[in-house]
Amino acid sequence: MGFDRPIVEQFVQYMAHAARLDFGSSYLQHRPRWRSCSTPARDIRACVVAFILALIVALPVGFCRDAS
Secondary structure (H helix, E strand, O other), X not given: OOOOOOHHHHHHHHHHHHHOOOOOXXXXXXXXXXXXXXXXXXXXXXXXXXXXXXXXXXXXXHHHHHHO
């Protein structure tokens, strides 16, 4: 896994792989890690939740700034 190499060399190798979107393979599922991270339904659900949270925070802050 490269733990015997210096930390700087490990970081440079990780960044080079990340630039190519190569995050290795999952040990449990034996498939590319980027494929096992999420599904389209999970992505859409996360976007909707993030949007709702942004509205919950942004609207009160916007109204409070406007009132003062």
